[in-house]
Amino acid sequence: MLEKALTGSNRYWGWIAVLLAFMAAGALSYVQQYNYGLGLTGMSRDVSWGVYIAQFTFLVGVAASGVMVVLPYYLHNYKTFAKITILGEFLAVASVSMCLMFILADLGQPLRALNVLLHPTPNSILFWDMIVLNVYLFLNIFVGWVVLTAEKKDVAPPKWIKPFIYISIPWAVSIHTVTAFLYAGLPGRHFWLTAILAPRFLASAFAGGPALLILLCLIIKRVTKFDAGQEAIQKLVTIVTYAALINVFFVLLEFFTAYYSNIPGHMHTLDYLFFGLHGQGQLVPWMRVSTIFGIIAIVMFLVPATRKREDTLAIACVLLFFSLWIDKGIGLVIGGFVPSPLEEITAYHPSFQEIMITLGVWAAGFFILTVLYKIALGVKEEKMVS
Amino acid sequence: MDIKRRQFLKIAGLSTIAGLGAPAAFNLLLKGESSPVSFASSGSSPEASQEAAPTGVRLGMVIDQNVFDAYRGLAQKCITACHTVHNVPKFDNPKDEIKWIFEVPYEKAFTAKSHYHKNEQLHDSSFPVLCNHCDNPPCVRACPTKATFKRKDGIVAMDYHRCIGCRFCMAACPYGMRSFNWRDPRPFIDKTTYNKEFPTRMRGVVEKCNFCVERLAKGLQPACVEACGNSGAMVFGDMNDPHSEIRKKLAENFTIQRKPSLGTTPSVFYII
Numbered sequence: 125m126l127e128k129a130l131t132g133s134n135r136y137w138g139w140i141a142v143l144l145a146f147m148a149a150g151a152l153s154y155v156q157q158y159n160y161g162l163g164l165t166g167m168s169r170d171v172s173w174g175v176y177i178a179q180f181t182f183l184v185g186v187a188a189s190g191v192m193v194v195l196p197y198y199l200h201n202y203k204t205f206a207k208i209t210i211l212g213e214f215l216a217v218a219s220v221s222m223c224l225m226f227i228l229a230d231l232g233q234p235l236r237a238l239n240v241l242l243h244p245t246p247n248s249i250l251f252w253d254m255i256v257l258n259v260y261l262f263l264n265i266f267v268g269w270v271v272l273t274a275e276k277k278d279v280a281p282p283k284w285i286k287p288f289i290y291i292s293i294p295w296a297v298s299i300h301t302v303t304a305f306l307y308a309g310l311p312g313r314h315f316w317l318t319a320i321l322a323p324r325f326l327a328s329a330f331a332g333g334p335a336l337l338i339l340l341c342l343i344i345k346r347v348t349k350f351d352a353g354q355e356a357i358q359k360l361v362t363i364v365t366y367a368a369l370i371n372v373f374f375v376l377l378e379f380f381t382a383y384y385s386n387i388p389g390h391m392h393t394l395d396y397l398f399f400g401l402h403g404q405g406q407l408v409p410w411m412r413v414s415t416i417f418g419i420i421a422i423v424m425f426l427v428p429a430t431r432k433r434e435d436t437l438a439i440a441c442v443l444l445f446f447s448l449w450i451d452k453g454i455g456l457v458i459g460g461f462v463p464s465p466l467e468e469i470t471a472y473h474p475s476f477q478e479i480m481i482t483l484g485v486w487a488a489g490f491f492i493l494t495v496l497y498k499i500a501l502g503v504k505e506e507k508m509v510s
Numbered sequence: 511m512d513i514k515r516r517q518f519l520k521i522a523g524l525s526t527i528a529g530l531g532a533p534a535a536f537n538l539l540l541k542g543e544s545s546p547v548s549f550a551s552s553g554s555s556p557e558a559s560q561e562a563a564p565t566g567v568r569l570g571m572v573i574d575q576n577v578f579d580a581y582r583g584l585a586q587k588c589i590t591a592c593h594t595v596h597n598v599p600k601f602d603n604p605k606d607e608i609k610w611i612f613e614v615p616y617e618k619a620f621t622a623k624s625h626y627h628k629n630e631q632l633h634d635s636s637f638p639v640l641c642n643h644c645d646n647p648p649c650v651r652a653c654p655t656k657a658t659f660k661r662k663d664g665i666v667a668m669d670y671h672r673c674i675g676c677r678f679c680m681a682a683c684p685y686g687m688r689s690f691n692w693r694d695p696r697p698f699i700d701k702t703t704y705n706k707e708f709p710t711r712m713r714g715v716v717e718k719c720n721f722c723v724e725r726l727a728k729g730l731q732p733a734c735v736e737a738c739g740n741s742g743a744m745v746f747g748d749m750n751d752p753h754s755e756i757r758k759k760l761a762e763n764f765t766i767q768r769k770p771s772l773g774t775t776p777s778v779f780y781i782i
Contacts, residue, residue, distance in 0.1 A: 160693055161691065161692055161693040161713035161714055162675070162690070164693075168607075169689055173677060231674050232677070232691070232714025232716075233674050233712075233714040233715060234674075236655075236672070236675075237674055239655040239657075239674050240655055243655045243672065245655060248654040250654035250676060307681075310652070310681055310682050311648050311684050312648075312683075312769060313684070389622075460681075465684050465685050465686035466619075466621070466639075466686045467617065467618055
């Protein structure tokens, strides 16, 4: 089936070329970072994780959100999602691939990465995260490929694939839970030390991931003959709306606990992110944009007129995705380091090379996504013609 | 019906075994080591579990801030001694900075303490801070490769050759005592004082105070303690040895630890 990715229109090849250009620029920057060390980034002793780990955390959510189409289709036999399930699975594949690339980009000694396997350490959450992410990557490639092959041959998927599908459902929840545990189990980092972090991660993931999937469906409808269908998209909108509202609810719970208890450690980071702490509020504009975009998006999802029109729906999805990306892809990780354990406030500004590497990894992820979607849609278009 | 009952019994039996085994497995997971002591003491109160391991060697340090206040400049002597003996590079910018022991004002060392019109000593003092060599170290729990590990004598040590530079330990340390080699440290080591007997590090690994484990092996005191001479500013030794000097110091003085509420049980104590 891979040959389907090798034939395409000029527009397809143009898009591939753009992605390859960004990947090349990212690779060049990575060579620089590899030779100099991570000092080439904006990270420091106090803010020791930056955009790489933040993107990783955000993308684990996008990966996990694949379950939002897999579960209704395979567990509840919800036929409307039959056409887009493969899109959800392949989005998960691309996202987990990006996660793994971001982790590698963040390692001080990337050549030693396999030490995690050579010296397995079950008391480290990172060890478990490595396991759940790689297994999830395998499950989605495997299930997606087997089901797609069956579709191409016009036969029902083999029965033995079912256990893999069923395992992939709780597994999706596990990847984001374990990723939340990376943060939620650290003493002295008050912003992360909250039992609600894992559910909050899942809620924002199940809002942001399907929002991206809607956007992808709308784009695919324009550039190919494949239409996910109004009903499937509207069902995704329902999922996104509920998840986004639950996420807002969770965020408000954090605010209540921090400000009503009035415990300084619990308020500090929220102050820093949303209002400024001791006059320093590097991320305040970002977090306010995130809040405003999130509110506008939710209103647009709730109002039938804006939800049903494709152009306004697309805008709402972009706003929500961007809002959640700021919240998790910037605020959560970087904010958690402020104030430092010595209660110092250190600003963090990603360097040029750091941004180029980040864009390069995103481009690589979209490259994987494009190739996988090209194959999947090629198979589906073949069926439509015959 | 019979089959159903048999199945039920099977499941019930299996889940009982799982239930009995789970706490033990969980304990193993949390500690990262199996210790019979933790099982024996699991019934005791949470306060009791905050105490140091009662048996074996547990190395610790008492810092007498009164002495440091009396001899200004003594802390700087300790810092220089430590950073020289361990080939710690000197960077001029805070972004690349590496430090094993350094001075901070009271509010930064003891963040949770509250005062109203605090006394003058707290105003002017600066406190030496270093790795606390916690009895329950979060950094060891976080490390995915055992590059950071706790020795039987209580020292939290590091294997620079195994560290992958993920910096999970830096996020885990609630004291901010870990540094990362953001770039090649070797050009920034003072050539005139270079110590051939201690390894230099490469870029991309984490480092921190090691309680001078390499000097203890030779029967020497830690470099910072040695720099204090017999001023009594720093006392180092086995806190479980009833005849040790540190034990005497702990028994005679009111001491405090940094952030005790986090349950890490630091091995560095301060007399203020």
